Amino acid sequence: MTTSMLPPLALDDADPEIADLVAQERARQFYCAKLIPSENYASQAVLEAAGSVLANKYSEGYPRKRYYEGQQLIDPIEELAMSRAKALFGSDHANVQPYSGSPANLAVYCALLPQGAPNQRILALGLPAGGHLTHGHKVSATSRFFEFAHYGVDPVTHRFDFSAIAAQARDYRPAVLVAGCTAYPRIVEFDRFAEIAAEVGALLVADMAHIAGLVAGGAHPSPVPFAAAVSTTTHKTLRGPRGGMLLCKSAYAQAIDKAVFPGLQGGPHNHTTAAVAVALKEAAQPAFRAYAAQVVANARALADTLATEGLAVVTGGTDNHLVLFSTMPLGATGKQAAKAMDLAGLEANFNSIPFDPQPPMNPSGVRVGTPSLTSRGLGEAHMRDVGRWIARAIRGKDDPAELARIRGEVFDLMGHYPPPGFAPPYPARP
Numbered sequence: 411m412t413t414s415m416l417p418p419l420a421l422d423d424a425d426p427e428i429a430d431l432v433a434q435e436r437a438r439q440f441y442c443a444k445l446i447p448s449e450n451y452a453s454q455a456v457l458e459a460a461g462s463v464l465a466n467k468y469s470e471g472y473p474r475k476r477y478y479e480g481q482q483l484i485d486p487i488e489e490l491a492m493s494r495a496k497a498l499f500g501s502d503h504a505n506v507q508p509y510s511g512s513p514a515n516l517a518v519y520c521a522l523l524p525q526g527a528p529n530q531r532i533l534a535l536g537l538p539a540g541g542h543l544t545h546g547h548k549v550s551a552t553s554r555f556f557e558f559a560h561y562g563v564d565p566v567t568h569r570f571d572f573s574a575i576a577a578q579a580r581d582y583r584p585a586v587l588v589a590g591c592t593a594y595p596r597i598v599e600f601d602r603f604a605e606i607a608a609e610v611g612a613l614l615v616a617d618m619a620h621i622a623g624l625v626a627g628g629a630h631p632s633p634v635p636f637a638a639a640v641s642t643t644t645h646k647t648l649r650g651p652r653g654g655m656l657l658c659k660s661a662y663a664q665a666i667d668k669a670v671f672p673g674l675q676g677g678p679h680n681h682t683t684a685a686v687a688v689a690l691k692e693a694a695q696p697a698f699r700a701y702a703a704q705v706v707a708n709a710r711a712l713a714d715t716l717a718t719e720g721l722a723v724v725t726g727g728t729d730n731h732l733v734l735f736s737t738m739p740l741g742a743t744g745k746q747a748a749k750a751m752d753l754a755g756l757e758a759n760f761n762s763i764p765f766d767p768q769p770p771m772n773p774s775g776v777r778v779g780t781p782s783l784t785s786r787g788l789g790e791a792h793m794r795d796v797g798r799w800i801a802r803a804i805r806g807k808d809d810p811a812e813l814a815r816i817r818g819e820v821f822d823l824m825g826h827y828p829p830p831g832f833a834p835p836y837p838a839r840p
């Protein structure tokens with residue numbers, strides 16, 4: 411062995427510092443109640459594919475049109491991912507190369523609004539109403555390349571007001587209308603958005619990053635029949651590896667592919683592509699339909715309990731995987747509440763609510779979701795426990811002993827429900 415060759419050491423021996431941090435994070439993920447609605451637990455099979463030697467390979471280009479040799483096994487992997495995506499979502503075309511949801515969105519805009527095209531206007535949901543940064547927020551690079559205007563939600567119902575959105579679209583005349591959100595607890599009516607887009611001559615882009623798993627499992631209407639292009643992440647409700655994906659009508663396939671590579675990216679992450687293929691196979695199974703339905707049933711039970719406990723649930727409930735609520739009725743800002751919940755083993759994030767009187771860095775609300783806990787096998791009765799723990803943590807935000815008591819109860823329950831992707835031996839309680 412020459413000195414330049416690395417000995418075959420496991421992570422524990424090669425880098426104990428990193429190994430120890432990973433082990434601690436594994437224990438944290440095992441015992442905490444993960445309530446962040448954009449997170450999930452990928453399966454053992456997905457994690458294995460994502461951690462495979464496919465990461466060593468360069469494959470710029472697309473199957474059978476590559477700029478590097480040695481693609482005999484990479485091509486069928488990417489083709490499997492593409493064909494599974496098309497079959498699962500019923501789309502004409504799939505591009506599985508976007509590194510994540512944000513680059514996928516930039517790629518869509520680049521594809522549908524070619525350089526030099528006279529109309530570069532995009533109308534999307536604003537961040538304060540539940541939109542995403544990549545929908546043209548001023549701190550996002552998306553706003554440097556395209557012109558954006560934003561619609562909001564109805565001031566009373568906090569739901570989409572389609573006559574207001576249509577009026578704004580008629581006035582603004584966007585070339586692209588974006589439908590999709592990160593903090594909207596209700597059904598996104600893609601058919602209604604499509605009608606508005608058609609009326610003003612815009613292309614509809616659907617961003618289903620949060621709800622892709624619900625769409626795959628039949629628990630949310632699909633945007634695919636209505637949108638020119640659909641962008642998504644693969645790691646949220648879809649329960650795959652961290653990644654992004656684009657689905658589109660045949661007419662836009664070439665533009666989408668060019669926008670991803672060579673427009674924005676270099677070599678695809680082949681290990682991720684393989685893991686996406688695995689996740690898509692899992693999502694096509696009957697068990698995943700049951701999972702998606704349970705995610706929604708669990709979110710409803712959680713919303714119900716939070717309301718009973720005196721928290722102000724935005725829109726009064728939920729149709730999907732998430733619940734947005736104001737913590738102010740219990741005397742805490744969203745940030746104070748989220749910090750108290752974290753100490754109690756309940757992991758969530760503070761979030762603005764529509765028309766929030768509080769500033770974005772210390773808003774009125776907290777956002778919680780059920781994808782992760784449902785992946786662990788928890789049902790509605792457990793969600794009622796979780797809802798009560800959340801309320802107790804917020805009420806007890808200044809009482810470390812109470813937060814420690816809740817944390818003990820949370821850890822007890824989680825210890826009985828190992829997440830997917832966690833093989834024995836299970837971590838010791840932190």
Ligand SMILES: *Cc1c(COP(=O)(O)O)cnc(C)c1O
Pocket residue numbers: 448510511512513515541542544590591592617618619620643653654
């Ligand atoms: C999460 C999300 C994204 C971005 O995904 P990343 O993988 O974090 O880049 C884009 N759009 C929406 C609606 C999202 O929820």
